[in-house]
Amino acid sequence: xxxxxxxxxxxxxxxxxxxxxxxxxxxxxxxxxxxxxxxxxxxxxxxxxxxxxxxxxxxxxxxxxxxxxxxxxxxxxxxxxxxxxxxxxxxxxxxxxxxxxxxxxxxxxxxxx
Numbered sequence: 001x002x003x004x005x006x007x008x009x010x011x012x013x014x015x016x017x018x019x020x021x022x023x024x025x026x027x028x029x030x031x032x033x034x035x036x037x038x039x040x041x042x043x044x045x046x047x048x049x050x051x052x053x054x055x056x057x058x059x060x061x062x063x064x065x066x067x068x069x070x071x072x073x074x075x076x077x078x079x080x081x082x083x084x085x086x087x088x089x090x091x092x093x094x095x096x097x098x099x100x101x102x103x104x105x106x107x108x109x110x111x112x113x
Contacts, residue, residue: 002054010068013086015075016054021062023075023104024054032102033071033086035059039102058103059083075104082107 002024004016012028015035025034030049032039035057040049061083063075072086072093083104084093091098094107 006066008066008068010073011070013068013073015066015068015073017063017066021064023057023063023066025057025073026051026054031071031087031100033073035073035085035103037102061104
């Protein structure tokens with residue numbers, strides 16, 4: 001059995017953190033929100049794509065927190081870095097564009113005041 005210390009979900013996807021900070025996600029993966037480097041998975045009822053069991057998020061990051069959103073997820077490391085993956089629409093991943101990301105991508109620096 002897998003043990004999670006933190007868990008959060010968004011629209012159709014849930015992510016959990018193990019005690020060592022490894023992230024696993026499951027559920028809808030149409031735009032890469034599971035973070036395993038793919039954007040398609042096993043067919044689910046209704047022709048959606050999904051992961052039916054927890055799938056390890058790529059990148060080898062150790063996250064302290066994780067949060068799911070609308071077809072995307074983000075995790076924060078102990079150094080305060082934030083990585084996001086999934087649907088990039090409206091710039092929600094913070095990487096400076098609107099492209100979808102299939103694995104955790106570092107949030108870009110923002111202008112300092």
